[in-house]
Amino acid sequence: MTALGAVFRPQLPPEKLHSVVRAAEGAGLEELWLWEDCFLESGIASASAALAWSERLRVGVGLLPVPLRNVALTTMEAATLHRLFPGRVTLGVGHGVQDWMGQVGARVESPMALLREHLDAMRALLRGERVTIRGRYVQLDDVALDWPPATDPAPPAxxxxARGPRSLRLAGEAADGTVLDANTDRAGVRRAMELIEEGRAAAGRTDRHQVTVYLLAATGPDAAERLAAERRREGHDADADLGVAGDAEAVARAVAGVAEAGADTVVLQPTADEPDPEGFVRFTAEAVRPLLG
Structure with missing residues (x-):
């Protein structure tokens, strides 16, 4: 069964997170996803709070931009969260928005090389290995976690x-799963799945690969107008086949379509001007989820 989640967008102030988490937990939402966008909110700090304020809710961070982060620190934070809240954490890493990376002096010549090195090192450290790497960007000398996460039945994913073909193939080769943003339509999800599988085949991987897809969604009397405005803000035509506006049945049909295209998890992404964030997570859990079977 496809998991269903919702996004807490960092355009909301950090102090708003508590009420959204409590609404999500109370409504039985499966997953709440957070972003680490410049220069809004920290993914790890927000995830720690959300996990502490809930008992059952799974929390994802998509994405942590690797140019901003030393891999040892990222992995220490990941391991700590996995030990404190076992089974409730999903972390994703990515290139970051290159203009933002340039603003902070962290833009690199080869984002692909950096992401591959970061993934290789992070996954090895989370497996409890002692790691020495002399990479183009990642440098580790005899590093191991003193408090690695549990690896039974498997290390944390x-x-x-990823968006472009090279990044999607890299995700298949070197990651345990892929996060596709809300600029990906159903045909794009299918094409992404093909590219991910090409990468997995090249690496000889047969393990599980989780695919999480954000789906832009709006509901309420002005849903269509807000969705069209959001598309324009993202540089698309207002009538582009991206996202869904309407009632629970319309949203559920769109979720089912993305799931059929290959998503293991569909995460509803509200518009940046969503007027009722708490209501949105309740709508996701209480109105949309029951329609998915």
């Missing part, structure tokens, strides 16, 4: 955000 590390997902990669």
């Amino acid at each position: 590390v997902l990669a955000g």
Whole structure:
């Protein structure tokens, strides 16, 4: 069964997170996803709070931009979360928005090389290995976690955000899953799945690969107008086949379509001007989820 989640967008102030988490937990939402966008909110700090304020809710961070982060620190934070809240954490890493990376002096010549090195090192450290790497960007000398996460039945998954063909193949080769953003329509999900599988085949991988897809969604009396405005903000035509506006049945049909295209998890992404964030997570859990079977 496809998992269903919702996004807490960092355009909301950090202090708003508590009420959204409590609404999500109370409504039985499966997953709440957070972003680490410049220069809004920290993914790890927000995830720690959300996990502490809930008992059952799974929390994802998609994505942590690797140019901003030393891999040892990212992995220490990941391991700590996995030990404190076992089974409730999903972390994804990615290239980051290159203009933002340039603003902070972290833009690199080869984002692909950096992401591959970060994924290789992070996954090895989370497996409890002692790691020495002399990479182009990642440098580790005899590093191991003193408090690695549990690896039974498997080490924690590390997902990669990807959009272009090279990044999608890399996600298949070097990550445990892929996060596709809300600019991906159903045909794009299918094409992404093909590219991910090409990468997995090249690496000889047969393990599980989780695919999480964000789906832009709006509901309420002004849903169509807000969705069209969001598309324009993202650089698309207002009538582009991206996202869904309407009632629970319309949203559920769109979720089912993305799931049929290959998503293991569909995460409803509200518009940046969503007027009722708490209501949105309740709508996701209480109105949309029951229609998915």
